[in-house]
Amino acid sequence: MVTILPALKRIRKDLVKLLDRAAVERICRELGYEWRARQLDPHTTLHLFILQVVNQNTAMTHLPHLAGAQFSASAYCQARQRLPVELFERLADSFTQGLKRSGDAGAWHGHRVTLADGTGYSMSDTAELRSYFGQPGGQNRSSGPSK
Numbered sequence: 001m002v003t004i005l006p007a008l009k010r011i012r013k014d015l016v017k018l019l020d021r022a023a024v025e026r027i028c029r030e031l032g033y034e035w036r037a038r039q040l041d042p043h044t045t046l047h048l049f050i051l052q053v054v055n056q057n058t059a060m061t062h063l064p065h066l067a068g069a070q071f072s073a074s075a076y077c078q079a080r081q082r083l084p085v086e087l088f089e090r091l092a093d094s095f096t097q098g099l100k101r102s103g104d105a106g107a108w109h110g111h112r113v114t115l116a117d118g119t120g121y122s123m124s125d126t127a128e129l130r131s132y133f134g135q136p137g138g139q140n141r142s143s144g145p146s147k
Contacts, residue, residue, distance in 0.1 A: 010109070019043065019046060019047055019050065021043040024042050024043045024087070024091070027090045027091065028042050028087060030090075031086050033083075033084050039071055040071060040075055040076060042083060042087065045076070045082075046083070046087075047067075048063050048067055048080075051063065051066055060076055061073045
């Protein structure tokens with residue numbers, strides 16, 4: 001059985017190499033985002049965010065232990081909220097462009113790469129939405145919700 005665990009272990013190990021400080025700071029400056037020289041600068045905050053996710057979305061209070069640093073969950077949460085959404089978009093674009101430039105487009109260490117957003121959204125179970133997206137059990141979509 002193939003699992004994602006070996007890839008996550010490698011990402012945890014190579015995290016500092018995967019997230020280039022100069023690139024993060026360059027993108028922040030291009031976006032007009034300003035920050036003060038503090039422990040939770042944009043690069044460190046992104047590093048912690050990725051560390052949190054690859055460790056099964058561990059609690060914010062557990063991050064200082066994983067990172068070997070001292071900061072409060074509140075300080076981390078505030079630092080994360082200050083990061084512009086565009087920073088994440090630009091980093092994802094930069095990562096995919098880097099894959100295209102490499103001789104093995106669409107692969108990372110010989111493995112196929114698929115970028116996925118793991119967020120979800122819950123919507124009301126309305127007749128209009130069932131009409132558009134189909135009934136549970138695989139019925140086909142109609143032409144879309146009415147306007």
